[in-house]
Amino acid sequence: MQDEVEPGGTPESTPEDPTQNPKSVPRRRVYKWARWTTIERDLRREKGPLLAGVDEVGRGPIAGPVVACAVIMPPETRAIAGVDDSKRLTHVQRVRLAAKIRERAVAFALGAASVREIDRINIYQASVLAMRRALGRLKVTPDHVVIDGRAMRTLPIPHTAVVHGDARCFSIACASILAKVTRDLLMTRLGQRYPHYIWGDNAGYTTRAHVAGLASYGITPHHRKSFCRISDLLLELEHLSEMEENEQRALDDVGVPDEDDLDDDMIADADLVIEYLEEGPGREL
Template identity: 80%
Template sequence: MQDEVEQGAPDSTPDSPSPAPNRKLRKFRWARWTTIERDLRREKGPLLAGVDEVGRGPIAGPVVACAVIMPADTRAIAGVDDSKRLTHDQRVRLASKIRERAVAFALGAASVREIDRINIYQASVLAMQRALSRLKVTPDYVVIDGRSMRTLPTPHTAIVHGDARCFSIACASILAKVTRDLLMTRLSKHYPHYIWEHNAGYTTREHVAGLTSYGITPHHRKSFCRISDLLLELQHQTELEDLEQRVLDDVGVPDEEDLDDEMIAAVDLDLDDLSQRLEPEL
């Protein structure tokens, strides 16, 4: 495992960069993609997998990771960026392009029960492991966003702010974000009081209002402080423990294993449908 990478220089240029208000800003945007990936490909091999996860901060829903191998000999897709900097529609459009160009990509998740049992950090590592294990092409090496995960068995380089500096990681962040948002939207149909289709499980005023009025669901993370405090306040612990024995995950996220093929196929169909609806706006 290598040390975290802290420095970088320009590497690739987007296909058709969007207009910028001045030359200085354009130079900054192009300079995001550093030489890190190019150097690692020379040292380790051309099949470099970028890995990122989403869903560490929410108080509800699984943590989802994506591993993606992009071709080494193609230019960056215009518009790709850290998923947090993009709008929903931008992410959906880009997700379709990424999936078309990728050599391989795969998703992995860790359920709410796993998060509560092993903590969010270890659950994030687990989701990444599952995404990597699902890849149909074995990567030569792996790059992940953030700091090195010592419990991740796969040799990797961790890159601080990697989703804004490495093209492969940015692609993974977009696919993971779009997938998790779709999962939370599905869940919201069964639990409409928490507005998950808009807040994706994060703490918003509407989400908290739903918690106060209706209590927590099996998809809320009881190990998180806000939920723990609410449990004590509402005294629902015993009722919820009984409920958890009877309620299955409504979106099919298994507790002890990765996302199943049917679930990923369904997510792919949703992505295709969203992309087609947005196509006229391109």
């Protein structure tokens, strides 16, 4: 059975205080009110203490895999200060917080779906596949799973979906950070193999430099053919300056970390994702 939690409440209840009604409170204030409080607490009471937060990154780029992370944080400890939706954090903040999350987590694991899988089954199903792989690699069995967004009927695991969950549920936010740091590092490494597309800066998203690389050198095995309608991208090239500026602002410093900034475990996880791509899927549920 899958549940969905809209902003402002749990599946069982909604706030009675009109000052905390999501329709009358700015979105950011709703997040501040709801963050790290009743949703996960109530789920632990109902389902059990070991709650796995799951999130994925990499749905929007035209190159690279989609990467998911599943993480179980200790139920009785305080939240790590500064944790937030990874898109709202800078590169430096993400790297610092990722190290703390890894240190404190009861368990965490990564999963990925390759570009070939994205093209074959579509990005939505590939995201579900990456989540299944991450959950399947957890060394601790969770009592329940909580994911960002809407319930996924093709995810064959009982779970609760939380709208804006990466900004409202601590464990989902932790998963978001670990997944993003790992994918960004992976794209940097792939960018070293294919330097014409500047993946170290754009992480596979559509930018002027990326499209210019496509125009000059064509697509690589790591481009999503179902996303890359080259003729359309070239027609839009003259308009990309404004698009790039808006996208980079929305991504909030998508710039990826230098390896000197990361510990050995983070680099090993990027290697693990590369292993997924080169050797096929790992253990699945």
